[in-house]
Amino acid sequence: MLLGESGSGKSTLLSMICGTVLAESGQVSVDGQDLGAVSSGARDRYRVEKIGMIFQQFNLLPFGSVLDNVMLPLGFAPERRGRAGHAPSTAKDLCLALGLPEEVISAKAATLSVGQQQRVAVARALIGQPPIVIADEPTSALDAGSQQAFLDLLFEQVRAFGTTLLMVSHDPGMASRFDRVLHMQDIAVITRPNQ
Amino acid sequence: MILRLVIGSLLARMLTVGMTILAIALSVALFLGVEKVRTGAKASFADTISGTDLIVGARSGSVQLLLYSVFRIGNATNNVTWQSYQDIAQRPEVDWIVPISLGDSHKQFRVMGTSVEFFERYKYRRDRGLAVSDGALMTDLFDAVIGADVAAALNYEVGSPIVVAHGIASFTEHKDQPFRVSGILEKTGTPVDRTVIVSLEAIEAIHVDWKSGAQAPGAPTPTEVIRQMDLQPQAVTAALVGVNSPLQTFALQRAINEYREEPLLAVLPGVALQELWGIVGIAETALLVVSAMVVVTALIGMMATIFSSLNERRREMAIYRAMGAKPSTILGLLVFEATVTSALGALLGLCLLYLGLFLSRPVVDKAFGLWLPLEAPSAHEGWVLLGVVVAGAIVSLAPAYRAYRLSLADGMIVRM
Known part of the structure; x- marks a missing residue:
């Protein structure tokens, strides 16, 4: 964390x-790969193959169905597509495992509540089993009760897939649930250009 | 799946995308419509007179001869003497010859003296002939057959009296020898519609008391006396000629142009029509250019719409980027969207065109005598439509490139 x-x-x-x-x-090195040493196209490919991404909010394409949103990374990542097997049914199973009601799965993403959208984002991050999931304050748009439930689901799935989770937060209250916690002020010095 | 998402994205912006499609469709329909009217008008124009091999008149310009003899515009500078007319008529190449005598008018319409053979020989739209819709052709000396527009404009029917005015836009009338409408012709879409047709003898008859353009003083000659007179004309304005074999057309034309007794001119109607269209055609090209500008305007409108949508779609782009889309994929997505939009616009425009043609065709034919054919899109129109789609893709490159730059700068985190 x-x-x-x-x-x-x-x-x-x-x-x-x-x-x-x-x-x-x-140098930035992820999974043994020096990112500065490869082309931008290779970095785009690396990103989708290796990383599942969860944003704070607005994770989904509002006009797409839940299934299409979950399967979106597979369109750019052949390896993940191979691991996902039959993509629509895998996507559906993931959604169900994350506690999304069945009738929601075929709906348009825009019709979902914020909590449901965040869970769809988790399903999208996990589909095809990328080695790393990065979550950028995924609970900040949720209320305190849903936060805990969301984290429980997230941890459960990450554990099931054996995926590394890198989560960013400003809330130290959640730190106890992580194996490793880093504070930005310990590892980074901010310098801003003089005005 | 990506395709489904692109379509979903377009549908989500249905209102703006729909308006863009509509604008492109209307401009395409306008452009193709102008093109249709243009080719229709050109064909109609070329079809004004057919079946006639040569038009003969006093020596002037070929366009001028065509204008006054066929379109009844302007005046003849000189006449063809009856002697010359007879000489031509007797030439072996000549199959038939129809005299035309012009110079008088009725209200705003020209009066044309001719022989009854005119109704049989005059053809338009390749092989269509004149037909009487009401009444009959001239039988009496003072009978007149009027074109459909004359009847409609002046509310004439069979039996209506007509007083012919001397000259064009003149106040002196041949009121001593009134005519009677004996027949009304069907609408043709040619200048015949705007013509009052009388016999050649009748033209002589109403000018019995006239000397060098003015009525002779004294009592007018009674019509009973005129009927007894020899009404052989001294001259005609022009003549329509048909030859026995098309091969003889040029020989006859040269013979007439080299006629020694009098300076004459023979023109091929098709050639003269081409020449005339060359003059009229400039306006038509201008119209085409203007409608092409409308298409360009619609495409620029689409470009503006894409530009203004970029800001609200940065989140969408960021999600695609996070999911591994290259900046060039973002560029491709936008160009693809624009291509789909302009293709839909072009197709809808084609539909609008055919709907418009289908609805307006009878009206246009009736009002202007312009026949617009309802046929499958020509290859030319296909190229126009393809051109619109390609142009749509090209103009979208500018906003798409901006999206490319934005998504390079934004990455996955949108800095608003």
């Missing part, structure tokens, strides 16, 4: 890990 105040550079670090932002100096 990565803890930090807003403005502490969490998002930038995440972008670097995901390969959408390159380090100006130094």
